[in-house]
Amino acid sequence: xxxxxxxxxxxxxxxxxxxxxxxxxxxxxxxxxxxxxxxxxxxxxxxxxxxxxxxxxxxxxxxxxxxxxxxxxxxxxxxxxxxxxxxxxxxxxxxxxxxxxxxxxxxxxxxxxxxxxxxxxxxxxxxxxxxxxxxxxxxxxxxxxxxxxxxxxxxxxxxxxxxxxxxxxxxxxxxxxxxxxxxxxxxxxxxxxxxxxxxxxxxxxxxxxxxxxxxxxxxxxxxxxxxxxxxxxxxxxxxxxxxxxxxxxxxxxxxxxxxxxxxxxxxxxxxxxxxxxxxxxxxxxxxxxxxxxxxxxxxxxxxxxxxxxxxxxxxxxxx
Amino acid sequence: xxxxxxxxxxxxxxxxxxxxxxxxxxxxxxxxxxxxxxxxxxxxxxxxxxxxxxxxxxxxxxxxxxxxxxxxxxxxxxxxxxxxxxxxxxxxxxxxxxxxxxxxxxxxxxxxxxxxxxxxxxxxxxxxxxxxxxxxxxxxxxxxxxxxxxxxxxxxxxxxxxxxxxxxxxxxxxxxxxxxxxxxxxxxxxxxxxxxxxxxxxxxxxxxxxxxxxxxxxxxxxxxxxxxxxxxxxxxxxxxxxxxxxxxxxxxx
Numbered sequence: 035x036x037x038x039x040x041x042x043x044x045x046x047x048x049x050x051x052x053x054x055x056x057x058x059x060x061x062x063x064x065x066x067x068x069x070x071x072x073x074x075x076x077x078x079x080x081x082x083x084x085x086x087x088x089x090x091x092x093x094x095x096x097x098x099x100x101x102x103x104x105x106x107x108x109x110x111x112x113x114x115x116x117x118x119x120x121x122x123x124x125x126x127x128x129x130x131x132x133x134x135x136x137x138x139x140x141x142x143x144x145x146x147x148x149x150x151x152x153x154x155x156x157x158x159x160x161x162x163x164x165x166x167x168x169x170x171x172x173x174x175x176x177x178x179x180x181x182x183x184x185x186x187x188x189x190x191x192x193x194x195x196x197x198x199x200x201x202x203x204x205x206x207x208x209x210x211x212x213x214x215x216x217x218x219x220x221x222x223x224x225x226x227x228x229x230x231x232x233x234x235x236x237x238x239x240x241x242x243x244x245x246x247x248x249x250x251x252x253x254x255x256x257x258x259x260x261x262x263x264x265x266x267x268x269x270x271x272x273x274x275x276x277x278x279x280x281x282x283x284x285x286x287x288x289x290x291x292x293x294x295x296x297x298x299x300x301x302x303x304x305x306x307x308x309x310x311x312x313x314x315x316x317x318x319x320x321x322x323x324x325x326x327x328x329x330x331x332x333x334x335x336x337x338x339x340x341x342x343x344x345x346x347x348x349x350x351x352x353x
Numbered sequence: 354x355x356x357x358x359x360x361x362x363x364x365x366x367x368x369x370x371x372x373x374x375x376x377x378x379x380x381x382x383x384x385x386x387x388x389x390x391x392x393x394x395x396x397x398x399x400x401x402x403x404x405x406x407x408x409x410x411x412x413x414x415x416x417x418x419x420x421x422x423x424x425x426x427x428x429x430x431x432x433x434x435x436x437x438x439x440x441x442x443x444x445x446x447x448x449x450x451x452x453x454x455x456x457x458x459x460x461x462x463x464x465x466x467x468x469x470x471x472x473x474x475x476x477x478x479x480x481x482x483x484x485x486x487x488x489x490x491x492x493x494x495x496x497x498x499x500x501x502x503x504x505x506x507x508x509x510x511x512x513x514x515x516x517x518x519x520x521x522x523x524x525x526x527x528x529x530x531x532x533x534x535x536x537x538x539x540x541x542x543x544x545x546x547x548x549x550x551x552x553x554x555x556x557x558x559x560x561x562x563x564x565x566x567x568x569x570x571x572x573x574x575x576x577x578x579x580x581x582x583x584x585x586x587x588x589x590x591x592x593x594x595x596x597x598x599x600x601x602x603x604x605x606x
Contacts, residue, residue, distance in 0.1 A: 107448070125366070125369065134443070138447060
């Protein structure tokens with residue numbers, strides 16, 4: 035049975051449509067990712083599933099409970115980590131978790147043991163009595179992760195869980211998320227606009243302009259993008275482009291001061307490419323498709339906030 | 354039990370925060386002293402009220418009311434802080450009712466205010482105002498009611514405030530005038546007509562008057578209204594404010 039299901043979710047804010055008919059199902063124990071640029075509708079979807087927002091139309095259910103009809107019971111079954119911190123900075127790590135345990139009615143005799151176990155899991159047991167005002171961004175996020183799992187939710191929602199953290203801390207957060215799935219058997223639903231992060235998910239839905247444009251495993255999505263990308267730097271790119279088009283019928287695109295072209299088998303294409311060129315070849319690269327390529331293929335524009343500055347930033351003109 | 358646990362845990366958090374955040378309790382202790390010692394003493398030398406009491410004695414009930422009022426407003430303003438720092442979301446997504454959140458805040462604000470009022474009461478003998486055990490007990494009960502009333506009104510206001518600026522606006526343009534027009538620093542009867550009319554519409558006026566009844570006794574130029582009238586207004590307002598506060602949260606989340 036699917037633990038999260040949505041059917042034709044629509045949400046508009048006045049004339050602006052944030053979600054235009056979103057349907058998907060998440061299986062129990064999965065790490066499911068929502069990938070898309072800012073404003074694609076990721077947070078709107080999470081807020082509807084968490085009962086913080088009601089959909090304009092369509093249905094959403096978590097753990098078999100309808101989000102609109104039984105919000106209190108849905109809330110008891112989910113854990114949340116928001117983009118912005120929601121900790122009380124004047125309380126200690128332990129007090130924050132204790133507050134949460136009582137609010138979610140973790141049985142009193144179980145609460146202390148459970149709090150210790152969660153602090154242990156995120157490596158904060160030794161600092162549990164310090165006010166968290168002194169904690170770093172990464173430590174706060176870890177504490178929120180521990181808090182989100184404290185009441186044994188069936189689904190853990192993570193809205194951009196590693197936003198604003200350095201790469202090392204991001205890796206660490208991911209280790210904890212995977213450990214949590216292993217130990218607690220919790221289903222993880224997360225949003226991200228980092229391509230590399232989406233690779234950690236079992237399945238990914240690519241969201242753009244409030245619609246799901248693709249949904250599959252990372253490997254499956256890459257297979258759909260299909261082609262290798264061959265990059266070429268030459269002494270005369272304009273002439274090289276002309277020659278390539280004449281010899282292979284491919285029109286290369288200009289990318290970061292090089293020519294890039296998509297071909298089915300990059301390794302076999304390179305010798306033929308070099309043979310066909312009269313200009314000097316400076317370097318050639320062959321790259322397997324990444325999720326960036328996948329995103330580009332399905333949406334016709336690059337994801338924002340990642341990659342070189344300016345790339346895909348102008349969403350209006352991209353499609 | 355099922356419903357009381359969230360109320361009590363929200364209440365506990367407020368107490369921890371009150372005693373941990375130094376500016377909260379230092380400010381709470383300093384405010385009545387400043388009004389009593391600096392403002393009261395200064396005016397005491399030039400103001401000769403009618404009746405048996407000195408000016409300092411006559412404003413003492415008002416100082417207790419002020420202590421409660423500012424404390425209750427500060428307590429309910431923690432909602433604005435919680436909103437700004439995100440913690441309100443932690444409470445709003447928990448599987449507890451909005452009513453429990455509002456009640457937890459209201460109970461904590463009430464108890465913290467009463468605690469401060471009782472501390473200020475200890476100053477009474479220094480002003481030559483003897484307080485009997487019976488008076489202290491009456492004051493305790495009245496403080497509980499009045500604190501709950503003001504805290505509930507504060508929560509109602511805080512539920513509608515989104516920013517710190519909004520909070521400052523409320524402090525300067527609502528709380529201070531309400532205090533000054535309450536008969537705490539000068540009798541309502543002696544005010545010019547427009548101010549007197551405003552005072553009669555001010556709920557704080559009746560809270561202050563309850564304390565005057567208890568500390569100064571009726572008929573000695575202390576209280577200005579009937580005790581029954583004061584209590585009826587305070588009770589009606591408490592019920593209305595807490596109901597509206599819970600509603601405001603239901604609508605806004």
